[in-house]
Amino acid sequence: MRVAVLGAGYAGLALAQRLERRLPAPVDIVVVDESPTHLVQHEVHRVIRRPGVAEAITLPLRDVLDRAEIVTERVERVDTEAGFAELADGTELEYDYGAVCLGAETNFYDLSGVEEHALPLKRVHHAEAIRERFLDVCASGGTAVVGGAGLSGVQTAGELATLAQERAASERVDIVLLEQFDSVAPSFPEHFQRAVHDELEARNVEIRTNTPVQRADAERIELTDGTLPYDLFVWTGGIRGTDAMDGERPVVRNDLRLTDRTFVVGDAARALDADGQAVPASASAAIREAGTVAQNLERVVNAELDGRGTGFEVRMKPYRFEIPGWIVSVGDGAVAQVGPKVVTGPAAKAMKTTVGAGYLGSVRAVEKVAELVEAELDA
Known part of the structure; x- marks a missing residue:
């Protein structure tokens, strides 16, 4: 029997780490990803200001997986009903049970010129490109625009503003954050939004809410209320499914199954939990969803190995969305929400460092912890 995890x-x-512990030895576990490394995505914005962070947040898969076969190849298409994936090298990977964990890509919403002229922030090389372009802005003066004020946009604007201060640019550098809705961090509680807004303003970020982007060219962004010249344009305005999933993020059941043999986990899906609550796209939710799917895969695999798979409905565990809080870095500061309480200043920054170090420890990348903690504290 083969269980495939598509995406790392x-x-x-x-999910792969849990399956290595839970599934019987005769079951083959295959992990497919276009990169041989795992990226700690929620820290990639740090590379804009601290390029050395890239080493701390890039983990070789072979170092953090034990028995799984690792296939380094891009997944081009997934047939979730038939149970196979087409890879970029032309091979087909068949599986008995699988999990699509391919994440999501930047959504440019077919806005004319935006994909062509704006830089996304999904990979280390994106952060490096943003840094290079922004250093030119710092040297000569100008305007950097970030489209989208979700957590990624907030963190990007915060890094740019703090980098400009550190560089003590002799020419004026403006950081503008655009959001089509009426607040920054629009998916989060109001008191969290206000704290994030205040942290951005303290770093001289100009915030324009209720300001949708219409189109862009190489020099200007057209907004609903005029045009905005720019020297650097970063787009963090939303997500879509990967091309392997036809650009879609399918809705999954509360046990996170799409079909009888295929689960879709993390940002690759739009999930409703056991209470019917929409699950936001986030690292915390993805990791917790993986725990539920690992238990469900263990149940269906063992049922089939025991001969109970035919005509036997295995009881599946529903996923319940329970996140203790939220945290976002804003340049050299942070905002955290724990329960109903919002925390800023050194306490929030310490919490952000703890979260990053805790994640690395949880995936057995202990040697990376000191690197990340040093980079966070230096930030």
């Missing part, structure tokens, strides 16, 4: 982001790595 937060959901994929967490």
